[in-house]
Amino acid sequence: MSDFISALPKAELHIHIEGSLEPEMMFALAGRNGVKLPYDSVEAVRAAYSFANLQEFLDLYYQGMSVLLREEDFYDLTLAYLRRSAADGVKHTEIFFDPQGHTSRGVAFATVFNGIHRALQDGERELGITSKLILCFLRHLPAEDAMATLEAAMDYREHIVGVGLDSSENGHPPELFTAVFAKAREAGFLAVAHAGEEGPPAYVWGALNALAVDRIDHGNRALEDPALVAELAARSMPLTVCPLSNLCLGGVTDLADHPLRAMLDHGLFVTLNSDDPAYFGGYVNENYRAMQQALGLSDTVLGQIARNSFAASFLDDETKAARIAEVDRYVNGG
Ligand code: HPA
Numbered sequence: 001m002s003d004f005i006s007a008l009p010k011a012e013l014h015i016h017i018e019g020s021l022e023p024e025m026m027f028a029l030a031g032r033n034g035v036k037l038p039y040d041s042v043e044a045v046r047a048a049y050s051f052a053n054l055q056e057f058l059d060l061y062y063q064g065m066s067v068l069l070r071e072e073d074f075y076d077l078t079l080a081y082l083r084r085s086a087a088d089g090v091k092h093t094e095i096f097f098d099p100q101g102h103t104s105r106g107v108a109f110a111t112v113f114n115g116i117h118r119a120l121q122d123g124e125r126e127l128g129i130t131s132k133l134i135l136c137f138l139r140h141l142p143a144e145d146a147m148a149t150l151e152a153a154m155d156y157r158e159h160i161v162g163v164g165l166d167s168s169e170n171g172h173p174p175e176l177f178t179a180v181f182a183k184a185r186e187a188g189f190l191a192v193a194h195a196g197e198e199g200p201p202a203y204v205w206g207a208l209n210a211l212a213v214d215r216i217d218h219g220n221r222a223l224e225d226p227a228l229v230a231e232l233a234a235r236s237m238p239l240t241v242c243p244l245s246n247l248c249l250g251g252v253t254d255l256a257d258h259p260l261r262a263m264l265d266h267g268l269f270v271t272l273n274s275d276d277p278a279y280f281g282g283y284v285n286e287n288y289r290a291m292q293q294a295l296g297l298s299d300t301v302l303g304q305i306a307r308n309s310f311a312a313s314f315l316d317d318e319t320k321a322a323r324i325a326e327v328d329r330y331v332n333g334g
């Protein structure tokens with residue numbers, strides 16, 4: 001039964017806003033902006049979404065961004081995600097954005113930020129969904145580019161809670177970005193990083209030790225290193241796990257073998273998230289349902305994962321406690 005999941009209050013902590021660009025909106029924005037797409041229908045776009053690995057996905061993800069040009073485009077993209085997520089019982093969301101995916105195409109940082117930020121404000125007013133914004137650096141680009149992006153973000157410091165690290169993992173270890181993250185933390189940004197999605201356990205160690213992250217995005221391959229598992233457990237380090245993403249990008253071939261089972265058994269601080277819902281076939285509730293079905297998770301465990309999502313968020317302690325109490329009331333049938 002999926003009814004328990006539908007209205008379970010939850011936070012989403014791993015969502016790339018550009019990865020919520022549904023093919024229908026891609027076509028609408030292409031039309032409005034006069035952008036030529038290499039597909040002639042929404043169905044053709046969906047048919048192209050078959051990925052053997054992270055890089056094959058990223059190639060289409062960056063291509064899809066080409067329709068995002070004006071502030072309204074970022075606004076519409078973000079508000080559509082918020083509406084869809086509110087319908088999934090999401091009360092709070094921490095959204096990644098990739099400014100370098102846009103500034104590299106001549107779209108100003110301010111255009112990207114203003115569109116997203118205005119939608120987040122309107123979303124909170126209209127839907128009651130709270131949010132925070134996390135700026136991700138593209139790790140396939142030089143650290144100097146990340147540093148320049150951090151400089152551009154300083155003007156928006158009060159509206160951006162943290163920095164992250166995404167894009168092609170293998171060959172781009174966290175240590176390349178040590179100075180950028182040190183500078184960001186000095187300026188008061190919190191820090192997260194994708195690690196152990198495709199990359200080895202050493203990259204998860206790098207995210208912990210060189211970048212001093214507050215959460216690990218994915219973390220699947222940490223399970224290959226028992227000392228690392230012990231460290232993650234000892235630190236109560238949150239992991240933002242994304243099952244449908246892992247299935248679509250070949251990290252797992254069967255959801256029944258998803259590492260979430262072992263993560264739970266090791267007592268790790270796991271959360272469930274959608275990553276790039278328009279590309280991976282599901283928003284957050286589909287990720288909860290996929291794990292409920294594949295691993296036979298009980299409502300008790302699903303409730304604990306929802307509690308974790310607020311506990312691992314960057315909300316203040318008082319709001320966290322209030323949201324966790326809301327989960328408790330829901331789980332206890334009140
Ligand atoms: O799943 C992902 N992994 C790394 N980078 C990304 N950028 C968008 N989605 C992803």
Ligand SMILES: [Zn+2]
Pocket residue numbers: 014016166194217275
């Ligand atoms: Zn991601």
